[in-house]
Amino acid sequence: xxxxxxxxxxxxxxxxxxxxxxxxxxxxxxxxxxxxxxxxxxxxxxxxxxxxxxxxxxxxxxxxxxxxxxxxxxxxxxxxxxxxxxxxxxxxxxxxxxxxxxxxxxxxxxxxxxxxxxxxxxxxxxxxxxxxxxxxxxxxxxxxxxxxxxxxxxxxxxxxxxxxxxxxxxxxxxxxxxxxxxxxxxxxxxxxxxxxxxxxxxxxxxxxxxxxxxxxxxxxxxxxxxxxxxxxxxxxxxxxxxxxxxxxxxxxxxxxxxxxxxxxxxxxxxxxxxxxxxxxxxxxxxxxxxxxxxxxxxxxxxxxxxxxxxxxxxxxxxxxxxxxxxxxxxxxxxxxxxxxxxxxxxxxxxxxxxxxxxxxxxxxxxxxxxxxxxxxxxxxxxxxxx
Numbered sequence: 001x002x003x004x005x006x007x008x009x010x011x012x013x014x015x016x017x018x019x020x021x022x023x024x025x026x027x028x029x030x031x032x033x034x035x036x037x038x039x040x041x042x043x044x045x046x047x048x049x050x051x052x053x054x055x056x057x058x059x060x061x062x063x064x065x066x067x068x069x070x071x072x073x074x075x076x077x078x079x080x081x082x083x084x085x086x087x088x089x090x091x092x093x094x095x096x097x098x099x100x101x102x103x104x105x106x107x108x109x110x111x112x113x114x115x116x117x118x119x120x121x122x123x124x125x126x127x128x129x130x131x132x133x134x135x136x137x138x139x140x141x142x143x144x145x146x147x148x149x150x151x152x153x154x155x156x157x158x159x160x161x162x163x164x165x166x167x168x169x170x171x172x173x174x175x176x177x178x179x180x181x182x183x184x185x186x187x188x189x190x191x192x193x194x195x196x197x198x199x200x201x202x203x204x205x206x207x208x209x210x211x212x213x214x215x216x217x218x219x220x221x222x223x224x225x226x227x228x229x230x231x232x233x234x235x236x237x238x239x240x241x242x243x244x245x246x247x248x249x250x251x252x253x254x255x256x257x258x259x260x261x262x263x264x265x266x267x268x269x270x271x272x273x274x275x276x277x278x279x280x281x282x283x284x285x286x287x288x289x290x291x292x293x294x295x296x297x298x299x300x301x302x303x304x305x306x307x308x309x310x311x312x313x314x315x316x317x318x319x320x321x322x323x324x325x326x327x328x329x330x331x332x333x334x335x336x337x338x339x340x341x342x343x344x345x346x347x348x349x350x351x352x353x354x355x356x357x358x359x360x361x362x363x364x365x366x367x368x369x370x371x372x373x374x375x376x377x378x379x380x381x382x383x384x385x386x
Contacts, residue, residue, distance in 0.1 A: 054075050068093055070097045097153045126180065135196045136158070166196065169200065192214070192219055193218070212234045212237045213251075215234075225247070234260070234262040243278065246285075263301070277306055302325070306332070307332040312341075321348045325355045351366070
């Protein structure tokens, strides 16, 4: 409130001082964070640096990310409905990170979504980073209260608080994200690191990203009404023991994009320290590819022992519907920890490819063939998706 008051007084001062002469516009600099921050004009506020106090954006202002915006533990970033936040098109170092113990409150509506996008005149995938949320929920690469470190920003995540609360996202769209720091560290649209199920995530879209659309690094967060369009890498990805629920998921891929879903039971760059594999529940999943004639390869790749319970799945236009890799993944089928119920394959050459070294039949893995129906994306995705 103090910062808003100071800015308001400065604007009043400008009004009286500039109304009687022809002096140039005054640029007001405000200090919102530890790195200074500022404005390009009285109405456009630049955001970057580590915030150690709450930050509430004003719908009357324009905000632009000009670097990494990190909300420190104990702070809250609040974004009102209908805001569009532009990011400088300068790659991986422009992103928003919500640290462990911090929260983001970004509640848009179907008619007034919150949008994060590139400021480029001709935006392209990878223009900027994306949204990173880090929580204290369990991950399987460490045990107990130990933490791991995020690929981007090197921030801690993980712990033993399954119901950890990192805030709420409703009707949020992220466009042209995925800037890469190097060959191993790339931003996604939404990155959920050890995020707990006290966090609310509904109606989110990742559009035209360079890397994954949405990735879950462990955690227990539940998400519903998920749209991923034209993600150049995987549209939805999970690893490190993710165990939440994903409900009403719509994925549309181009032939140049990678998989619709790539799922790992654990992070093979580290280890499965807890011995527990990823096991989300996925309900009402629709995946649309460009067709077997175009040579679209795999829709869903399941590997590194991932488990999961899928129900009501509709896949169109891939050479392979499901590709299962690794011994532990096959064992999940045998133990019924990896199962698909009610699935429809349209223009799919091979429904399931078994590369696990474990012997099982298609019927051991999926049942209810032809019973899967598409999620009603035309209804729930109307007005706020791109």
